[in-house]
Amino acid sequence: MAALQQHWKNLSVSLADAILTISMNRPKVNAMSFGLLTDLEQAFDHASKIDHIKGVHLRSGLGLSDMHERCVKRHRPTIDKFVFDTISRGATVPLCCSKPVACSLDGHALACDYIAIGTRKPFRISVTELAVGVPFPTIPFEIMRH
Template sequence: MQFVEVLTRDGIADVTLSRPKVNAMNQAVLRQLADVFQRLAEDDAARGVLVRGAGNCLSAGLDLREVASLDREGLGSFLDDFDAAFGAAFRFPKPLAAAVHGHAIAGGLLLAMCADFLALGAGDYKVGLPELAVGIAFPRVAFEIARTASPARALRRLVFGAEIHSPASLFDMGVGDACPGIWGERDDGSHPLGRHGPNPGPAVKPRAWGARRDRSVASGGRGRLARQHPEPRRRPRG
């Protein structure tokens, strides 16, 4: 079954997570995400990508029921697919936008944080990275994504505080690029990457971001079962 839908139009590939009810990421979703990002990276028809979720949320994160059912070998395979999916999104070489219009929890928020432009839509929904609060290991690639996308104070509250927030609160902490009623509101329904597709402006990944991602991947930066801060006491600059 296809859980990741792709529609390319006018140079923009709309990538939609579609696994009712909350677009939870099972192993099939992770494999499809990795495949989609790898294919779009090489597709000249796609000059930019917009990620969104079907229904009333982006994603509630990993399918914990599936994770709990896995034996050691199965868990290893699942985590390999997690690394591949989020690594492909994190390293994606073209402009990437994310539209959050509903709950984005754990892996859902991490996927949005891979984007160059993160739009937080209006609505009564929650966002956050509660992994540590419920005793789930925080993979290295996940930490690198959060560290790259968050100022220092936001990183501490999101990762180590494991708090759940409103979209306005997340935006106030410096995470995200647009939030209705605060900044960057779009009343005309226009595309987050622009009417004519991506341009070489704010949607282009900073060189420092790309370099950090490349270093993390090159150093085997998965640390996938580590339950500690991968680089103790080193804090990102806000």
């Protein structure tokens, strides 16, 4: 697993009892970015191909600061690629994994087979991007509806 950790700089990856745990490694809020979503796609592809991995535990969330930086630069092709390609691929990658996927929820839990929600109160589940005017891609939004 040490080689894998070097390969995915935005993820902390561990394997215990045949469960691959994928945690974001992006301090301060561990939010999704272009690099993280790309790493997630590769990590789930790896989990699907390795026989001794029997399941995946994912911990995630979307980074509004990363999205804001892209919008401030006003480079439309970069924004479009991130919103309509990268986020959509990152959100659907658990659907394509051949192993069961569980998610520890402290944000979105798109396309996971099992979801564990904490006991802290108050607790809300929402699409926070909409509150600050960030466009939300169709594919992840459709996944949330189901």
